[in-house]
Amino acid sequence: MKLSQMLFVTLREEPADAEVRSHALMARAGFIQKLAAGIYVYGPMMWRVLRKIENIVREEHDRAGCLELLMPAVQPRELWQESGRWDRYVQDGILFHFADRKGSEVCLGPTHEEVITTFVKRQIQSYKQMPVTFYQIQTKFRDEIRPRFGLMRGREFIMKDAYSFDPSAEAMKASYERMREVYRAIFRRCGLRFTPVEADSGAIGGSGSEEFMVDADTGEDAIAVCRESGYAANVEKAVSQIAPPPPAPEAIAMHKEPTPGAKSCEDLQRLFPDLPLERMLKTVLYKASFTEREEIVAVMARGDREINEVKLLNFLDALNVELADEQTVRQATGAEPGFAGPIGLADHVRLLADASVEGVQGFLCGGNETDTHYLDVWFDRDLPQPPSHDFGLVQDGDLSEDGQGRLSITRGIEVGHIFQLGTKYSEAMSAQFQDEDGKNKAIWMGCYGIGVSRVAASAIEQNHDANGMIWPLPIAPYSVLLVQMKAGNEDQDRVAQELYDQIQEAGVDVLWDDRVKVSPGAKFKDADLIGIPLRIVIGRDAKDRKVEWKPRVGETEVLTVEGALEKLKVALQEQNS
């Protein structure tokens, strides 16, 4: 492709609304253009990137025996009511939905479990027809509460979703394991540095679940990784060993302490400099909502620990948990927020404790009275120890659960997520088959997602410098860029044309910056911005058939035309090996 024929427009300034590098660079380079919040046009360059990613995704799925199909974006409400997800998704505001001309409600699919389950249940009758896995690459629609970061969190985005169908839990696990390998292969081939982590399965439900995180400081997710043991998990899910509490002090009677204005552990440390943080127990109030009711839950935790709301949510099996508002706190404790404690809570409050409180004695806790705490409190003497469970948020430096090493907290971008769904959808939608024993059983499902457009964004997030993007070769819009310094110069024209023809003949996608009346400086800046990894500069030495090998990163070399072609061949081979 010749750049002069491309309607190639770059911006010198960053768009005002770009917050992360990938967004700013893609917008500057004309790869994407915003149409509305979280909704983008993918320009020709971007579309090439997306198609390259799609092709890798396709090849790896096909290789694993998955079957590609395409499901509708528009889906009827009835289907979603069958699975029981309509109300929840509408209530969360995430669903684009509207009435058709007959007044029937439909939605734009945010995901396709309902459709695939329906499709499959009409076809599968026997265990002999399984295992089978389908996938599609489709535009998904989610009316995100807060779209941001360009393609990273859009309201319309490209996703590959796959669904496996098996006759038993064991078979489902085997399909899941196969897919784990497919995912590893895909992200490796895309040239990304990534970490697979154990994950919470969230609203979609199911048991086993793993997320694929592209390592990037700007990622929205925090992950806990242990180098020594190889453990890696989303912090929502991560577990750790924490240091035991300090030995109990001398037992003296529980008593009140005036603590004016001390609402946090930090404030309290100033008032009680000799009391270790591990002997201050905080009590945090949450409002948990269930289908039919709400519950106020108080959770105790050691002063040096934080509470993991996802673990709490899962333990309670609630639809949602959120911090209680001030009004609720006052009602539950009879005090201003900041003084909640386990003793003297209102009767309707359910008291729980994080495992970090176990063994802590002679501690400080809220007094359920404004400006007051209790000191020298002992479990089993002054109050029964509340039921405890792991509600803790792992912290950087925690010991891994097996004790082999320390956890460090890093950040990542979730580009893939795989789930063992079990029979959640097949039961709700009665997708059954007849097993070998003649009995009708629910199909065991797994589902597997890759954010295709997010993969592209995260590749830039992970690979860029001050001047622009640096694409991994397998997903670059073009593999090679020919930068011709002065289009119209006979020697340069001839050499550039020769290179262009030869590279094309070799089946390599090449872009030729043949623009006239564009200064060398501007060409170099544009080349850096769009980040095509392999570059050959045709300039002043063209008369001697000399060109420059000048990859996006790395050393520049002056070579003959043949030398440059050879160099290119080697670079492309390295990539494929």
Added chain:
RNA sequence: CGGGGCGUGGCUCAGCUUGGCUAGAGCGCUGCGUUCGGGACGCAGAGGUCGGAGGUUCAAAUCCUCUCGCCCCGACCA
């Protein structure tokens, strides 16, 4: 949904507090000339219902009301 902010040529922004003359700058764009290896320079140009509607006023980008859109923080999030 709660809090905050912003809508002015294609892009980034100034002007608005305190209403007043043909609404400005830089980038980009067009033409001519000079340049020509890291976003060149000169000269001459094109391009704006100041997000929209209504109102106040002799007069509105500027003040008021409504409305639409966008951004940030939070909640939320396969």
